Amino acid sequence: GVQTCALPIYVDELSRGMKQRLCLARALIHDPQFLILDEPASGLDPRSRFEFKEILKELRDNGKTIIISSHILMELAEMCTSIGIIERGKMILQGSIEDILETVRSEERRVGKECR
Numbered sequence: 001g002v003q004t005c006a007l008p009i010y011v012d013e014l015s016r017g018m019k020q021r022l023c024l025a026r027a028l029i030h031d032p033q034f035l036i037l038d039e040p041a042s043g044l045d046p047r048s049r050f051e052f053k054e055i056l057k058e059l060r061d062n063g064k065t066i067i068i069s070s071h072i073l074m075e076l077a078e079m080c081t082s083i084g085i086i087e088r089g090k091m092i093l094q095g096s097i098e099d100i101l102e103t104v105r106s107e108e109r110r111v112g113k114e115c116r
Contacts (some may be wrong), residue, residue, distance in 0.1 A: 017048030024055065035059070038069045053079055 011019065022039060027035060040056070049097045059096050060066060070076055076083055077097045084094040093100050 007094060009068075017045060020044060020048070020052060024052075028059075033064060035064060035066045036069075037066065039071070040068060041070070041072065049075075060115040 011022065014022065020043075021075050022094070024040070030090075037056075041052055056066060056068075060079065060081070068076060068080070073083075078095065082094070082096050083100060085100070086092065088109060093103060095103075
């Protein structure tokens, strides 16, 4: 027969990256169509961050809707099809990365002209 060596591993003893993977696996076990993730890459080393982004891209490509709360906007730009910026509980910008960047640049140009 197959023998396994099962040593008890406690969640508290796992690395941050392994805890994040465990949480994602637990969230996916019932094959939800909708995921809400709060700072999913927080505290991850660069390799774990890359792997986590690849997993999220694969989920997105498989039709999952993923809402991510993050302060790392460049990271979101790599994996999101659209973003929304919420300030004090209100959606202040919403759309594609390109649209939002254009809106911000236009506002910066407008404010720059007013300050002259």
